[in-house]
Amino acid sequence: MSKRSDVARLEKISSALREAALATLIVAGLGFPIIAYRAEPDFNNALALLGRWPLFFQFCLAAFALRFALAFWRGGAAKAPIRERLWRSPRWLGPAALIALVVYPLAVVGLLGPQAALKWVDTYGVQILIYVLLGWGLNITVGLAGLLDLGYAAFYAVGAYAYALLAPATGLGFWALLPVCGLLAAFWGFCIGFPILRLRGDYLAIVTLAFAEIVRIVLTNWDVVTHGEAGLFGFPGLNFFGLPFIPGPRGFAAHAGLPFAGVHKLIFLYYLVLILALAANLVSLRLRRLPLGRAWEALREDEIACRALGLDTANIKLTAFALGAFFAGVAGCLFALRQGFVSPSAFTFSESALILAIVVLGGGGSQLGVAVAAVFLVGASEALREITFLKSVFGEGFDPAQYRMLLVGLAMVAMMNLRPRGLVSTREPTIKLPAGKIAAETAS
Numbered sequence: 348m349s350k351r352s353d354v355a356r357l358e359k360i361s362s363a364l365r366e367a368a369l370a371t372l373i374v375a376g377l378g379f380p381i382i383a384y385r386a387e388p389d390f391n392n393a394l395a396l397l398g399r400w401p402l403f404f405q406f407c408l409a410a411f412a413l414r415f416a417l418a419f420w421r422g423g424a425a426k427a428p429i430r431e432r433l434w435r436s437p438r439w440l441g442p443a444a445l446i447a448l449v450v451y452p453l454a455v456v457g458l459l460g461p462q463a464a465l466k467w468v469d470t471y472g473v474q475i476l477i478y479v480l481l482g483w484g485l486n487i488t489v490g491l492a493g494l495l496d497l498g499y500a501a502f503y504a505v506g507a508y509a510y511a512l513l514a515p516a517t518g519l520g521f522w523a524l525l526p527v528c529g530l531l532a533a534f535w536g537f538c539i540g541f542p543i544l545r546l547r548g549d550y551l552a553i554v555t556l557a558f559a560e561i562v563r564i565v566l567t568n569w570d571v572v573t574h575g576e577a578g579l580f581g582f583p584g585l586n587f588f589g590l591p592f593i594p595g596p597r598g599f600a601a602h603a604g605l606p607f608a609g610v611h612k613l614i615f616l617y618y619l620v621l622i623l624a625l626a627a628n629l630v631s632l633r634l635r636r637l638p639l640g641r642a643w644e645a646l647r648e649d650e651i652a653c654r655a656l657g658l659d660t661a662n663i664k665l666t667a668f669a670l671g672a673f674f675a676g677v678a679g680c681l682f683a684l685r686q687g688f689v690s691p692s693a694f695t696f697s698e699s700a701l702i703l704a705i706v707v708l709g710g711g712g713s714q715l716g717v718a719v720a721a722v723f724l725v726g727a728s729e730a731l732r733e734i735t736f737l738k739s740v741f742g743e744g745f746d747p748a749q750y751r752m753l754l755v756g757l758a759m760v761a762m763m764n765l766r767p768r769g770l771v772s773t774r775e776p777t778i779k780l781p782a783g784k785i786a787a788e789t790a791s
Contacts, residue, residue, distance in 0.1 A: 367412075370411065382399060382402060384397065384399065451617075452468045452613075455468055455472075465613065472617045473617050475721060478725045480681075481675060481705075485499050485675070486711065487631060488668060490711035490713070491644060492647055494667055496671070496703070497555050498562075499559075500694045501562040502675035503679045504563070504689075506678060507689045508573065509524070510680040510684070515582050521586075529674070532675050532677075537672075539558050547650065560696070585684045642663045644712075646658075709770050709771060711768075713771040723758075731754075
């Protein structure tokens with residue numbers, strides 16, 4: 348038995364070494380032009396290639412070690428299926444998370460002070476919640492209906508530009524324009540959904556990607572309306588039911604009897620985004636229990652069987668696209684309020700890819716998984732900017748934030764190998780049969 352175990356261990360190690368060597372060659376081939384060299388302007392303003400060979404070899408070594416560990420842990424072969432543990436969230440998790448979200452900005456301000464809390468409330472609060480709202484919106488289209496959408500940032504851009512253009516033109520506040528931005532995005536979701544009713548899979552993804560690029564190019568070149576790459580700014584900002592967040596007797600702080608602080612606006616925006624995100628979550632959960640939600644899931648599982656049941660797949664797709672786009676439009680309006688500036692560079696394909704990665708990593712159809720993935724991807728990406736000790740390892744010119752999308756890709760690869768169905772791969776069924784009825788049917 349010992350000889351057999353030794354032989355099996357040696358075969359396991361040799362197979363893992365082969366896989367690690369192949370992965371290292373792939374990383375070296377793909378990373379050579381972008382990691383080994385860097386183009387920088389010299390004194391004559393001409394591009395010069397600077398070698399970064401130590402960093403290149405460090406990436407290759409990391410790829411070899413990670414692939415070897417993964418292959419050795421899985422037994423040196425990718426034949427064995429991965430068994431995911433079923434995980435059910437405890438009942439106290441939802442109320443505890445909600446309490447933590449409500450207390451978070453106030454606790455940060457109390458611990459760090461109004462000035463130091465600006466970054467924590469804005470970057471790690473408002474921004475993450477906007478991506479949670481986007482993830483829950485795309486989860487309807489991708490996670491529930493199974494329609495692969497690679498152009499979700501287009502609806503995000505429609506909402507942002509709708510507010511930036513309509514607010515100064517109509518004189519309406521954001522309370523009136525918030526549903527308008529969502530409805531305009533839903534209208535464009537209906538428009539893109541109508542001509543692609545017969546498409547599925549890769550073809551659907553290509554069309555949605557093309558639609559997003561069309562929107563971005565129109566926003567870039569329609570200078571008369573959108574001001575091109577210069578973007579739009581100067582539109583009305585956020586206010587507390589008519590009270591602007593400005594210093595002076597007209598401001599919110601004076602009416603509330605508080606000293607003026609810029610964090611007041613961010614705290615109000617934080618709670619506004621939180622309420623809208625929770626509303627989107629509630630709408631998604633309620634719709635899943637309705638016939639429309641069950642039709643989405645039937646479409647996701649098998650479109651042919653869905654048609655055989657007599658369901659109108661055209662209307663099902665249109666409602667999924669329109670409702671998902673509505674939440675993207677609302678998020679776009681909130682993005683414009685947060686930034687005070689919108690430009691086409693904020694709505695590129697990488698933005699759509701990031702939102703789709705949030706849904707895939709969290710687990711399609713899982714509301715909790717999408718929220719956790721948004722916190723991880725967006726929060727970890729922003730936390731890279733705070734990591735300064737890596738400069739002592741990779742050099743002073745090393746900027747961890749530049750490798751944000753690389754970490755997203757690594758997270759996707761890791762999840763596809765470890766948990767292919769996402770962080771939270773289990774979902775509560777929309778319909779449950781009573782235990783007594785199941786036993787009676789089994790006995791009969």
